[in-house]
Amino acid sequence: MMEYKGYIGKVEFDDEANLFHGEVINLRDVVTFQGEAVGELREALKDSVDDYLEFCKERGESPEKPYSGKFMVRVEPELHKAVAMQAKMNHKSLNAWVHDALATAAG
Structure with a gap:
């Protein structure tokens, strides 16, 4: 994995093409890059992300943000109830409790 301006690039090696x-990987749009060595690959990622951002600017569109900080999780009602009860018992909102649990799990 490589990162530039919050955009994460997943890298693979093509043995046939060397x-x-x-x-x-954290965009709906397709942004690709390639290179023969690590330094070239890093530069290609930067160029591709910068090109994407410039393309959005030229079209008057906001570039897709890698992460908004919001996501929806669907769980079965029993788990929803159990988590809500844990949050209340810890004097936290459901959102704060889930945030803390995810932060702990993510390390």
């Missing part, structure tokens, strides 16, 4: 190729 080439590294990557794709930005």
